[in-house]
Amino acid sequence: MARFTFLSTSIEPERALLVGVEWRTNAWPVERSLDELERLAGTAGAEVVGRLTQRLERPVPKSFIGSGKVQELKDLVSRLDVDVVIFDDDLTPAQQSHLEKTIGEPTKIIDRTALILDIFGLHAKTREGRLQVQLAQLQYLLPRLRGMWSHLAKEQTRGGIGSRFGQGESQLEVDRRLIRNRISALRRELKELEKRREVQSKHRVKSDAFRVALAGYTNAGKSTLLNTLTGAGVLSEDKLFATLDPTTRSYVLPGGRSITITDTVGFIQKLPHGLVEAFKSTLSEVRGADLILKVVDVADEDRERHLEAVDRVLEEIGAGERPSLTVYNKADLLDAHELETLRVRMPQAVFFSARTALGLEQLLDRLAAEAAASDRLISAEVPYREGSLMKVVREQGQVLSEEYLEDRMRIVAKVPERIAARLQRYAVE
Numbered sequence: 001m002a003r004f005t006f007l008s009t010s011i012e013p014e015r016a017l018l019v020g021v022e023w024r025t026n027a028w029p030v031e032r033s034l035d036e037l038e039r040l041a042g043t044a045g046a047e048v049v050g051r052l053t054q055r056l057e058r059p060v061p062k063s064f065i066g067s068g069k070v071q072e073l074k075d076l077v078s079r080l081d082v083d084v085v086i087f088d089d090d091l092t093p094a095q096q097s098h099l100e101k102t103i104g105e106p107t108k109i110i111d112r113t114a115l116i117l118d119i120f121g122l123h124a125k126t127r128e129g130r131l132q133v134q135l136a137q138l139q140y141l142l143p144r145l146r147g148m149w150s151h152l153a154k155e156q157t158r159g160g161i162g163s164r165f166g167q168g169e170s171q172l173e174v175d176r177r178l179i180r181n182r183i184s185a186l187r188r189e190l191k192e193l194e195k196r197r198e199v200q201s202k203h204r205v206k207s208d209a210f211r212v213a214l215a216g217y218t219n220a221g222k223s224t225l226l227n228t229l230t231g232a233g234v235l236s237e238d239k240l241f242a243t244l245d246p247t248t249r250s251y252v253l254p255g256g257r258s259i260t261i262t263d264t265v266g267f268i269q270k271l272p273h274g275l276v277e278a279f280k281s282t283l284s285e286v287r288g289a290d291l292i293l294k295v296v297d298v299a300d301e302d303r304e305r306h307l308e309a310v311d312r313v314l315e316e317i318g319a320g321e322r323p324s325l326t327v328y329n330k331a332d333l334l335d336a337h338e339l340e341t342l343r344v345r346m347p348q349a350v351f352f353s354a355r356t357a358l359g360l361e362q363l364l365d366r367l368a369a370e371a372a373a374s375d376r377l378i379s380a381e382v383p384y385r386e387g388s389l390m391k392v393v394r395e396q397g398q399v400l401s402e403e404y405l406e407d408r409m410r411i412v413a414k415v416p417e418r419i420a421a422r423l424q425r426y427a428v429e
């Protein structure tokens with residue numbers, strides 16, 4: 001499997017060169033995007049030794065960047081002793097292959113997508129996470145697979161000399177077939193796991209808790225927030241994509257309502273579509289949430305762009321229409337003046353710090369208000385034997401008044417729709 005080193009999980013410190021293009025339509029200035037790419041490279045264990053940028057209208061079909069730039073790249077690679085060149089935009093398989101040939105062995109040419117897939121491979125811990133990453137990696141690899149003799153494959157279609165050297169071609173075909181088979185097997189296995197997950201989450205819906213899903217740019221502090229609130233003990237690190245697998249914990253809000261909070265994978269600009277596709281089942285936690293809590297790193301100067309990227313991914317996974325609340329983390333990193341300016345500019349916004357717990361009550365009050373927003377007011381006379389129903393009413397709703405009658409209790413309560421439906425049979429005027 002030497003050819004599949006792409007899937008390897010051990011990465012030696014490599015010397016990386018970053019290549020970025022300043023497009024006319026760029027929402028992100030190229031240097032900012034390369035800063036992020038540098039952090040990604042660092043997370044994957046590479047050391048960035050240089051950058052190359054070019055202003056372009058559109059990609060050059062053959063080589064992505066212009067031919068003069070390619071020459072410049074080649075010189076830089078040999079001068080800086082570069083192991084891997086990382087393009088900030090997606091390369092087509094043909095561009096990648098062309099660049100590899102031009103720059104020459106053993107320098108690898110990869111793109112942002114390959115880098116992100118590599119990091120995911122490093123950080124996936126659970127079975128489902130690993131399978132999802134593997135699926136995305138193989139799908140990326142398939143069109144890029146080149147047999148050692150692939151140049152002969154072209155000869156073969158023409159016949160004549162070289163056409164007798166069929167081995168390269170057939171080896172390539174075998175590789176492709178093996179990968180396709182593996183992709184189908186992975187898909188099947190993930191389907192199974194997804195079914196199981198659905199059963200589990202049906203279970204949870206039964207528990208009636210209001211479900212909050214944390215979503216946000218990678219490194220925004222989602223895992224730290226979950227840890228601070230619930231002591232979940234999930235990994236939180238100053239690394240991109242520290243979290244891949246979802247974790248759900250229950251939490252009791254001020255006022256007594258139980259909710260569940262799910263921490264899940266973070267997003268990034270130019271998140272590979274294949275990865276989003278592969279993580280659909282993990283992200284179903286977000287899709288099914290009663291509230292999506294969008295966590296933003298307020299201290300990051302790109303926070304607006306981060307938020308846009310998050311919205312785009314939410315859209316892509318079909319969660320764009322879910323109720324959501326945007327909250328601003330890492331407020332401890334702002335000085336008093338900056339914080340005040342933001343408060344004036346966004347009077348409704350919640351600023352907090354998951355690390356120092358500053359402003360956390362305000363966040364929780366907002367959550368409680370959101371959870372109560374769709375509550376229904378209901379009067380009911382509930383028989384004492386319905387003890388478990390009353391327990392749910394107290395945990396998930398708010399009992400405004402109660403009166404003890406002989407064999408039942410009369411209540412007025414504000415409860416979520418799901419529970420109102422269960423109380424309905426005891427409802428009174």
Ligand SMILES: Nc1nc2c(ncn2[C@@H]2O[C@H](COP(=O)(O)OP(=O)(O)OP(=O)(O)O)[C@@H](O)[C@H]2O)c(=O)[nH]1
Binds near residue numbers: 219235236329332
């Ligand atoms: N100063 C400060 N740092 C924070 C705060 N919250 C999180 N961090 C730091 O930010 C980094 C990322 O935090 P995580 O909780 O791992 O972020 P995440 O959103 O879960 O990131 P991914 O799982 O990679 O998507 C860590 O180094 C945290 O210690 C905060 O309120 N203030």
Ligand SMILES: [Mg+2]
Binds near residue numbers: 223224236243264
């Ligand atoms: Mg995390």
